[in-house]
Amino acid sequence: MPTLVGVFSQAAPVAALARRLRDRGFGDLEVYSPVPAHELDAALDEKPSRVRLWTLIGGLTGMVTGFVMTIWMSYDFPITVGGKALASIPPYVVISFELTILFGGVLTVLGFFWVGGLPYGRFGKPDATYSPRFSAEDFGLVVRCEDRDVAEVDGLFRAHDAKEVTLVEA
Amino acid sequence: MTPPPAMSVAAMMRPPTQAPESPANRDLLAVMGRPSLYYWLLLIFLVVFVHAVGAVWLFQVYKGLGIAGYKHPVFWGVYIVTFVFWVGIAHAGTLISAILYLFRSKWRNAINRSAEAMTVFAVLTAAQFLGIHVGRIWKSYFILPYPNQRGLWVNFKSPLVWDTFAISTYATISILFLFVGLIPDIAIARDRSTGWRRLLYTALSFGWVGTAKQWKAFNRAVLHLSGLATPLVLSVHSVVSWDFAMSIVPTWHSTIFAPYFVAGAIFSGFAMVLTVMIPVRRIFALEAYITEYHLENMARFILLTSLIVGYSYGMEFFMAWYSGSEFERSAWWYRAFGDYWISAWVMISCNAIFPNILWFKWARTNVTILFIVSVLVNIGMWFERYVIIVIGLSHEFNPDVWNHYLPSLPELTILAGSFAFFAMFFVIFIKLFPVVAIAEVKELVIHEKAHHGGGAVAHGEMH
Numbered sequence: 028m029p030t031l032v033g034v035f036s037q038a039a040p041v042a043a044l045a046r047r048l049r050d051r052g053f054g055d056l057e058v059y060s061p062v063p064a065h066e067l068d069a070a071l072d073e074k075p076s077r078v079r080l081w082t083l084i085g086g087l088t089g090m091v092t093g094f095v096m097t098i099w100m101s102y103d104f105p106i107t108v109g110g111k112a113l114a115s116i117p118p119y120v121v122i123s124f125e126l127t128i129l130f131g132g133v134l135t136v137l138g139f140f141w142v143g144g145l146p147y148g149r150f151g152k153p154d155a156t157y158s159p160r161f162s163a164e165d166f167g168l169v170v171r172c173e174d175r176d177v178a179e180v181d182g183l184f185r186a187h188d189a190k191e192v193t194l195v196e197a
Numbered sequence: 198m199t200p201p202p203a204m205s206v207a208a209m210m211r212p213p214t215q216a217p218e219s220p221a222n223r224d225l226l227a228v229m230g231r232p233s234l235y236y237w238l239l240l241i242f243l244v245v246f247v248h249a250v251g252a253v254w255l256f257q258v259y260k261g262l263g264i265a266g267y268k269h270p271v272f273w274g275v276y277i278v279t280f281v282f283w284v285g286i287a288h289a290g291t292l293i294s295a296i297l298y299l300f301r302s303k304w305r306n307a308i309n310r311s312a313e314a315m316t317v318f319a320v321l322t323a324a325q326f327l328g329i330h331v332g333r334i335w336k337s338y339f340i341l342p343y344p345n346q347r348g349l350w351v352n353f354k355s356p357l358v359w360d361t362f363a364i365s366t367y368a369t370i371s372i373l374f375l376f377v378g379l380i381p382d383i384a385i386a387r388d389r390s391t392g393w394r395r396l397l398y399t400a401l402s403f404g405w406v407g408t409a410k411q412w413k414a415f416n417r418a419v420l421h422l423s424g425l426a427t428p429l430v431l432s433v434h435s436v437v438s439w440d441f442a443m444s445i446v447p448t449w450h451s452t453i454f455a456p457y458f459v460a461g462a463i464f465s466g467f468a469m470v471l472t473v474m475i476p477v478r479r480i481f482a483l484e485a486y487i488t489e490y491h492l493e494n495m496a497r498f499i500l501l502t503s504l505i506v507g508y509s510y511g512m513e514f515f516m517a518w519y520s521g522s523e524f525e526r527s528a529w530w531y532r533a534f535g536d537y538w539i540s541a542w543v544m545i546s547c548n549a550i551f552p553n554i555l556w557f558k559w560a561r562t563n564v565t566i567l568f569i570v571s572v573l574v575n576i577g578m579w580f581e582r583y584v585i586i587v588i589g590l591s592h593e594f595n596p597d598v599w600n601h602y603l604p605s606l607p608e609l610t611i612l613a614g615s616f617a618f619f620a621m622f623f624v625i626f627i628k629l630f631p632v633v634a635i636a637e638v639k640e641l642v643i644h645e646k647a648h649h650g651g652g653a654v655a656h657g658e659m660h
Contacts, residue, residue: 037647045409058409061219062640063381063416071409076417082425100342100350108354118354121436125362128429132370135421136377140403143414145380147404157406159388162381163219164643 028171032156033184034191035166038064044187045070048170053180059157059167081138082131089130093123156195165190221486221642222385225635228481229386229628236628243621250614253607254329262332264607271590271602276330278582279612282465283323283619284364284437285458285578288430289466290316291371294378295426298419304494306637307487310382311477312470313375314632318622319469320368322615327364329611356439363436370429374422380405381415381636434462441585447528448589451516457509461578464502464548467495468574473623475568477632486633489562496561499552499574506581507549528592536601537588544584547577 035041038060045056049071060067068076097119105113139145148154156169168189170180177194184192232240257264267274290312297305328334340361342351351358384405387398405411438458441449471492478487517529532541551573554560561567587602604612626632 037643039647060407060409060412061385062636062643063412063419064640064643065416067409068413068416072413076413078414078417078421082421086425096342097353101353104349106352108352111354115354118359121359121432122353122362124428124432125359125366128425128432129366129369132366132373132422132425135418135425136373139377139414139418142417143411144408145403145405145411147406147408147411149404154406161407162385162388163217163222164639 028196029174029177030156030195031170031172031177031180031184032193032195033168033170033187033189034160034193035168035187035189036164037188038062038066038166040187040189041166041168042066042070044168044183047183047187048180053170053172053176055171057154057156057169059161059169061162061164061166064166076142078135078138078142081141082135085134085138086127086131088134089126089128090123092130093126094119096126097122219639219642221635221639222389224483225486225631225633225638226386226389228483228632229630232628236624240621240624243617243624246617247614247621250611250617253610253614257329257607257611258332258334264605266603266605266608268600268602270593270598270600271587273330273586273590274602275583275604275608275612276326278579278586279615280323280326280330281437281582281586282579283319283326283615285434285462285465285582286469286619287316287319287323287367287371287466288434288459288462289470290314290319291367291374291426291430292463292466293470294374295423295430298423299427303641304491306634306641307491308470308474308495308633309637310375310378310634311474311632312466313371313378314623314626314630315466315470315473315619316371317368317375318619318626319466320364320371321622322619324364324368325615325618356436356443359436360440363433367429367433370422370426374426377415377418377422378634379630381407382631382634385635386631431459434458441589446589446593447522447524448513448517448532448585451513453509453512453516457506457513460502460505460509461548461581464499464506465574465578467498467502468571468578471495471499471567471571472575475564475571477627479564481632483633486638489564492564492567493558493561496555496567496570499570500555503548503552503555503574510545510549524594528589531592532584532588535588535592537584537591540580540584541588544577544580547573548581551577 033044041058041060042064045058045067048056056071058067058071094116098114101114107113154169156167158167161167168184172180181192265274265276290309293305293312294309294316297309328337331337340351340358342353353359380402383398384402384407387395387402390398435455435458438454442451442454444450474487475492478484514529514533517525520526531537552570554566554570560570591602592599
């Protein structure tokens with residue numbers, strides 16, 4: 028299947044072109060970006076990233092773990108310290124707070140790997156359409172299409188300020 | 198529209214042109230280039246020094262804590278002082294990475310990586326001192342709540358247990374923060390390296406190619422880590438301050454300790470970032486990336502936090518006088534004019550007086566002055582913890598047990614070793630990983646290109 032790789036120097040035209048191609052029914056798109064360009068976040072997928080679900084679950088798990096652990100341990104071996112209640116909540120808030128952050132942070136990173144699809148590709152072999160220029164200063168848009176659509180996609184690329192369009196068989 | 202014949206598709210195939218390399222990649226990866234002789238000498242010196250100090254520590258483990266300068270009633274000395282000092286240093290990285298990220302302060306991009314790395318290394322250095330301080334290192338895991346034959350759990354009402362949780366969470370989160378931020382930059386290095394470096398970077402980049410999906414997850418993860426790290430960074434030094442404030446020792450038992458410690462931590466952290474980055478910027482010719490603008494902004498942070506710290510010093514003395522408490526008044530008089538007056542005045546002058554030169558723009562933009570101020574602040578902040586801990590303990594309520602503490606030679610050696618330990622990690626890091634966040638710096642470069650119609654980008658103007 029022919030694959031077109033367009034090279035751009037800005038993120039905005041890539042985002043606009045990706046939307047336009049999707050509207051025309053080209054679903055098999057891929058974007059390469061050298062920088063965290065927020066314009067591109069919604070270009071291929073408007074839904075908010077699911078990393079937030081991981082953070083939420085991690086944070087809540089940590090909070091509950093903090094309280095359950097401290098309260099249970101206080102009653103498992105009851106020692107009265109300083110005449111305070113066996114399970115006194117104010118000091119346990121500190122433990123629970125730290126575990127909220129710890130579990131939330133660890134699950135955020137795991138979520139980043141899961142949602143972002145890392146590890147990506149076969150070990151040490153990047154995509155055939157990838158080139159080191161996309162870790163320099165160029166943005167790339169990859170479209171897989173039928174033979175008959177090549178001319179149309181090529182035209183759209185050039186209408187959106189593509190510096191260069193390459194056709195590869197990948 | 199009639200589809201073009203297959204022949205024309207083949208005709209459109211053309212080899213890709215050679216893309217020009219990004220100047221930011223070239224300049225910033227150059228830092229990781231072949232190390233000079235001086236680099237090797239420095240690294241060898243640091244490694245040897247760290248091991249020699251490790252031998253001193255082993256000697257202390259063998260002989261016991263008696264070789265430290267502890268004298269009743271002062272059983273918290275240089276080790277705890279140095280622990281608090283390094284935890285404080287660790288605060289700048291997360292502040293720059295997380296809080297300034299949430300405030301969308303783009304100027305952080307040039308310094309966030311080195312500050313994050315310093316955070317990790319400073320926390321590792323600080324964590325050593327907990328083990329060094331407890332003496333019987335083989336029992337230090339008792340602080341963790343683990344199932345044991347005695348059926349006993351730790352005392353969660355103790356600030357020392359809170360501190361364990363705070364420090365270990367902080368170490369974990371700052372390592373994750375540094376690592377996640379490094380992935381795109383490791384991919385940049387992977388695309389431009391050969392041999393063992395290529396293998397290492399291929400493994401550590403997890404196949405990162407910067408697809409929209411990857412960046413979207415990345416941006417979200419960094420946002421959430423920043424959101425989590427912001428309350429964390431404020432909590433860590435608050436918890437450290439409660440190690441003191443929860444006790445009844447005069448000069449410790451104070452409600453302003455948490456904000457006062459957090460401001461002091463940010464103050465010392467920014468000073469350490471300047472102390473390290475000014476030579477690094479000079480040696481590796483990074484003036485185009487870490488500009489005077491960045492240094493000036495950091496100088497402003499130092500000035501602001503210096504004012505908060507100075508205010509806290511004044512307020513502590515005011516409260517001692519205003520409370521009418523005899524013990525407080527006597528303890529504070531002793532702090533300023535007693536046996537340890539030199540430490541107290543080093544602290545006040547280095548932290549609250551000298552940084553006031555940064556009110557002037559000529560001082561904020563003068564690299565030499567900034568460097569000198571940052572070193573003085575580091576000295577002053579070490580003495581601040583010395584003043585709080587040692588003076589507080591040596592003059593408690595009962596005059597019969599008042600005594601003097603002076604650091605012993607092994608303690609001072611291990612203190613010196615902590616700087617070598619910190620520097621060793623940083624020196625290794627600088628050659629293995631990009632010391633400036635390349636992808637984020639390029640974000641500004643590409644943004645500038647869009648607004649100035651391409652062509653030459655003045656890196657010095659990157660704000």
